[in-house]
Amino acid sequence: QNLLNNLYERKAQGQKSFAVLIDPDKVNLDNFSNLLNLCTEYGADYIFVGGSLITNYVISEVIAQIKRETNIPVILFPGNSLHIDVQADAILLLSLISGRNPEFLIGQHVISAPLLRKSGLEILPTGYMLIDSGKPTTVSYISNTTPIPHDKAGIAACTAMAGEMLGLKLTYLDAGSGAMNPVSPEMIAAVRQSVDTPIIVGGGINTAKKAKNALSAGADVIVVGNGIEQNIDLLKEIAISVNSYQ
Ligand code: 1GP
Numbered sequence: 001q002n003l004l005n006n007l008y009e010r011k012a013q014g015q016k017s018f019a020v021l022i023d024p025d026k027v028n029l030d031n032f033s034n035l036l037n038l039c040t041e042y043g044a045d046y047i048f049v050g051g052s053l054i055t056n057y058v059i060s061e062v063i064a065q066i067k068r069e070t071n072i073p074v075i076l077f078p079g080n081s082l083h084i085d086v087q088a089d090a091i092l093l094l095s096l097i098s099g100r101n102p103e104f105l106i107g108q109h110v111i112s113a114p115l116l117r118k119s120g121l122e123i124l125p126t127g128y129m130l131i132d133s134g135k136p137t138t139v140s141y142i143s144n145t146t147p148i149p150h151d152k153a154g155i156a157a158c159t160a161m162a163g164e165m166l167g168l169k170l171t172y173l174d175a176g177s178g179a180m181n182p183v184s185p186e187m188i189a190a191v192r193q194s195v196d197t198p199i200i201v202g203g204g205i206n207t208a209k210k211a212k213n214a215l216s217a218g219a220d221v222i223v224v225g226n227g228i229e230q231n232i233d234l235l236k237e238i239a240i241s242v243n244s245y246q
Helices: 002-012 032-041 059-069 102-119 138-143 153-165 185-194 208-217 226-230 234-243
Strands: 017-022 046-050 074-077 090-096 122-130 170-174 199-202 221-224
Touching: 002 122, 017 199, 017 234, 032 059, 032 234, 046 059, 059 074, 090 102, 090 170, 122 138, 122 153, 153 170, 153 185, 170 185, 185 199, 185 208, 208 221, 208 234, 221 226, 221 234, 226 234
Parallel strands: 017 046, 017 221, 046 074, 074 090, 090 122, 122 170, 170 199, 199 221
Antiparallel strands: none
């Protein structure tokens, strides 16, 4: 229960956080140590590991290295029940509530439940919402779900509300990795007003300005993946933006 409690405490104190998303398929193991050192140096709060489609199956090696070289909590961000690794600290148990595909609402969870119970991983029950970003993303294709239209903040607010009423403890608004447009501040603000859960926002946050926009609108945690893969200096800029709220 540590990470979940901690997320709620941080939210209560208005403390903002950032997570670095590591896609195991894109990790360059030669300079991975460098990235991990920078994550420690700039105070990344969490490392998320995962993706909707993973092809090279080095999750285990990647997590082992993160655990060896940092003290940052590792949270699985799975695309399906194959993406579980017990070396992590916790797992975002994502129910894809913006979609109507039962497989990602509950199906994969049923398959994984006995393993998760045995694993000792902290379970973070998460209402996961995909938001249209202007172009199809891997996750919308793989999950076979329609994202919430970019400008329909009301739909996002009602979806988040329903997720919270069903008992989901975190709300994740995701425009998808490499999104052309991140989730709009208007939508984040509408969701902020409709739920008390911590709100995680990711997808297409590739500048400090976009990070600030998401945080000012009410995100508690921002997730940055692609932006850092393309420009490692962004890590420092994101850290500065997040710290400016403390
Ligand atoms: C995607 O929220 C994450 O699921 C992060 O997206 O890779 O675009 O930063 P980016």
